Amino acid sequence: MSWFIALRAILHREALRFVGQRGRLVAALVRPLVWLFIFAAGFRAALGLSITPPYQTYITYETYIIPGLLGMICLFNGMQSSLSLVYDREMGSMRLLLTSPLPRWWLLMAKLLAGTLVSILQCMIFLGIAAIWGIRPPVVGYFAVLPALLVTGLMLGALGLMLSSVIRQLENFAGVMNFVIFPMFFMSSALYPLWKMREVSPLLADLCAVNPFTQAVEMIRFALYGQPNLPALGWTLLALVAFAGVAVWGYDPARGVQSRKG
């Protein structure tokens, strides 16, 4: 029972933070919208992109990058939410929570879930704005994308948790931007299809293909068109388990990095 009280409390706190910090929502939406309205406009490719699954006909560049931008929302939100633990752990409510008798992994998973739900909400608002802009996947896509966003959010949140277990100061976020977020985002199929990357460098294309973010974006891309992409789902789940495993290990006071840092 107390497990659920903790889960509810963490969800409630995340919801409060979400509602309370309107600026955060705006900031979270501005980033992908800038990419959609400005970057994609520059690269407009009004003459259409070649057909790659799940698309069945020619698409504009704006349509192509929507799944990548959904991934971007999950990526930044996952990082922010998890890295806020660095601060929370020192002086916030998580400090108290971590001292509770509940298992650490449960608390961390609750935190992960809370962050992911916020990501999904932001993604749906973004899809709504994209629809007004004229980019509309089939109706079934709006429902099918939910589980894909959940898995993506959890995976990227777990990555953030893993990083937060080794980062002691929030100032290191810049480092995370440089060494995690940017490579992950740019070395993926978010902005350009992998076949295009393969034309330039097969090695780079292979690196992109093993990037869990690429697989998450592809999973979202297929889901938006009501199609499952099982290999992408499998790879994302594998990454989720790996990141979450290291995070739980890292947060374990007996074994983790925390204890060594003392």
Add this chain to the structure above:
Amino acid sequence: MRRISALAFTLLASTAMADGQIWVTNEKDDTVSVIDVDTLEVVQTYPTGERPRGVTFSHDYSRLYICASDSDTVQVMDPNTGEILRDLPSGEDPEQFILHPDNRHLYIANEDDAVTTVVDTENRRVVAQINVGIEPEGMAVSPDGKIVITTSETTNMAHWIDTSTHELFANTLVGARPRHAEFTEDGTKVWVSSEIGGTITVFNVADQSELGKVRFAIQGVNDDLIQPVGMKFSPDQTKVYVALGPSNHVAVVNAETLEVEKYILVGRRVWHMAYSPDQTQLFTTNGVSGDVTVIDVAREEAIKSIKVGRFPWGAAMRPTSN
């Protein structure tokens, strides 16, 4: 979720789509591809003469006429077997043609000879050759069969032919390189598209006066690439779908105001179009990308592109009964 969507799709498919085929000429492959409207897949490919372009069915769909431009002939194919039954005398380099409402006479534009040839498909004889402008291409016949229009690409004119005398009774200037003409269902207006001019000129048939021009502009696409060719009226005649060549778009034009309402992204270098039997889908031939894009007419959205042969050009519909 998938099951629900699959069910919805099946329901939609069974109610909205009638059985039929779209026959597409492949200019470079010297073939015709047959697309099943139900499955949206190529079900058959038949060899034809060299460089097949214009294509149309006889009114009972028992014969397919194909302009084999580089073979200098119009071929007659049995669509049930794909067998070429005979070649019709067509004059040199036939590019487009139109079957008269009498279901017997073909009016053929002979690009190299600056003539329009009238061929009787029953006794396979040339009935008349009418001198028109240089490089004739677009052909249209009024619904009552009294007027045939030939457009000449180099003279930049629409030539008005009286079908009872086989003589020109009017010539009207249009934008540069006119390549296609289309009458309204009631026969009161005719639309002529000009590829290089990038415009469509709309004429009043009664006095051959110009009623207006349609102009195009696609955001992010150079004007030079906007080259209107094929046109199709919507079933209710309120809209006209215009294939815009290398701009890779089909424009939706309001037939009353002559304003463009929407541009639909399709494959590369779109030439001509054909409706599905129930007119809920429009099939566009995309020359450079070698495929046919299917447009959902109600939603005015491209839903699928189907690979066919190299350089697909003309398209014609044939209903089938299962």
